[in-house]
Amino acid sequence: MSTYATELPIRPELDAAHGDLATRWAAPSHSWSSKQRLSVIAEVRSAIDADELAPWEAPSSIKGFIANNHCLPDAAIDVIWRLTNHPGTLTKDWYESIISRNIDAVAYVELIGLVAQANCVDRFADGLGVKRVDLPDPIATKTAVTSELEVSVTTHWVPTAAIKGPNVLKALSAVPFENESREILSSVQYVPAAALIGDLASDHNSLTRLQIELIAARTSKLNECFY
Amino acid sequence: MSGASQNVDISFEAISSSTNGDGGVPHGELLSKLSEALWSKNLNELDAVREELINAAGADVFVDAVGVSAMFHMMTRIADGTGTPLDAGTDEPSADIRETIGVNHLVSRRQSAP
Numbered sequence: 001m002s003t004y005a006t007e008l009p010i011r012p013e014l015d016a017a018h019g020d021l022a023t024r025w026a027a028p029s030h031s032w033s034s035k036q037r038l039s040v041i042a043e044v045r046s047a048i049d050a051d052e053l054a055p056w057e058a059p060s061s062i063k064g065f066i067a068n069n070h071c072l073p074d075a076a077i078d079v080i081w082r083l084t085n086h087p088g089t090l091t092k093d094w095y096e097s098i099i100s101r102n103i104d105a106v107a108y109v110e111l112i113g114l115v116a117q118a119n120c121v122d123r124f125a126d127g128l129g130v131k132r133v134d135l136p137d138p139i140a141t142k143t144a145v146t147s148e149l150e151v152s153v154t155t156h157w158v159p160t161a162a163i164k165g166p167n168v169l170k171a172l173s174a175v176p177f178e179n180e181s182r183e184i185l186s187s188v189q190y191v192p193a194a195a196l197i198g199d200l201a202s203d204h205n206s207l208t209r210l211q212i213e214l215i216a217a218r219t220s221k222l223n224e225c226f227y
Numbered sequence: 228m229s230g231a232s233q234n235v236d237i238s239f240e241a242i243s244s245s246t247n248g249d250g251g252v253p254h255g256e257l258l259s260k261l262s263e264a265l266w267s268k269n270l271n272e273l274d275a276v277r278e279e280l281i282n283a284a285g286a287d288v289f290v291d292a293v294g295v296s297a298m299f300h301m302m303t304r305i306a307d308g309t310g311t312p313l314d315a316g317t318d319e320p321s322a323d324i325r326e327t328i329g330v331n332h333l334v335s336r337r338q339s340a341p
Contacts, residue, residue: 008286008289008290009286009287009290010290011290011291014294048268079308083304083307083308084304087303087304087307087308087335088303088307088333088334088335089334090307090308090310090334090335091334092310095310109309112304112305112308112309113305115304115308116300116301116302116304116305116308117301119297119300119301119304120297120298120300120301121297123265123296123297123300124293124294124297126265126268127265127273127293127296127297128290128293129273129277155311155312156309156310156311156312157309157310158309158310166314167311167312167313167314168302168305168306168311170311171305171306171308171309171311172305172309182301182305185298185301186298188294189294189295189297189298190294190295190298190299204291205287205291206284206285206287206288206290206291207288207291207292207295208252208253210251210252210253211252211253211254211255211258211288211292212295214242214250214252214255214258214259215258215259215261215262215292215295215296215299216295216296216298216299216302217239217242217328218242218245218258218259218262218263218296219262219265219266219295219296219299219300219303220299220302220303221242221243221328221329221330222262222263222266223266223299223300223303223304223307224333224334224335225302225303225306225307225333225335226313226330226333226335226336227303227306227307227311227312227313227335
């Protein structure tokens with residue numbers, strides 16, 4: 001069954017990847033329950049759809065903005081709104097202020113991965129004018145598996161694993177599951193990992209590499225991203 | 228780099244604004260306009276550029292272009308949410324390009340330690 005109902009020619013692998021992502025969003029982790037992970041996606045949707053708050057207006061600072069029974073900590077909701085609507089304004093001081101509010105650094109990395117994926121998948125649907133991906137029901141169990149991956153703070157604000165490649169591909173390496181989700185989307189919406197640096201000439205799907213890089217660069221500039 | 232590897236004449240101005248032409252990229256101006264409409268969430272602009280791009284290049288180009296732009300709404304948030312610095316060795320070679328496209332002043336500027 002297709003993820004999207006539309007007459008637009010969405011490639012089957014892209015359609016399937018977005019369906020897979022929704023399933024992955026419901027998978028509980030060591031840091032966040034299934035319900036919390038799905039709440040992150042729902043909160044991203046609220047942040048995209050709402051009148052934007054100014055960068056300095058954290059949801060937690062506005063009385064009554066966050067429901068008392070929300071399953072996410074206030075600091076996580078502040079991250080979701082700021083990262084969704086003002087990604088270019090983040091600073092290391094801001095990151096440290098979030099971590100000081102009892103958000104573990106690895107849990108923070110996972111949160112960044114989820115927020116970023118939701119911004120990708122939902123903005124794709126919004127751009128095409130199709131219904132956003134349905135979210136599955138939460139999974140009741142919580143995984144007991146603790147990652148034994150060795151991570152440390154070296155080049156980024158956040159801890160990363162010692163993997164090779166461009167810094168942006170290392171950014172989520174403390175949470176391999178989220179790095180895999182990023183790669184799933186990258187391979188169907190951008191270029192396969194092998195072509196990222198090694199092959200700058202080949203066309204991908206209906207676009208030339210020049211067209212792809214123009215869209216990538218223009219979108220990055222609009223988001224005020226130096227990287 | 229992509230342009231150089233294909234031996235075509237491109238310019239970087241289209242990265243700064245859709246009003247700067249196509250940058251030597253086929254349908255570059257429309258693709259830049261599409262990126263702007265997606266970012267601003269302006270439905271009227273999006274409807275207009277969607278129709279224009281589909282007529283000029285086809286529905287598959289429109290869908291794939293939206294996919295690439297959406298992808299970079301993800302990558303920028305990963306980079307800026309994690310404090311990802313510019314890769315070592317890319318600072319100097321990219322200096323002229325960064326100046327041309329006007330990104331040196333950005334809050335998100337982070338360079339690798341020397």
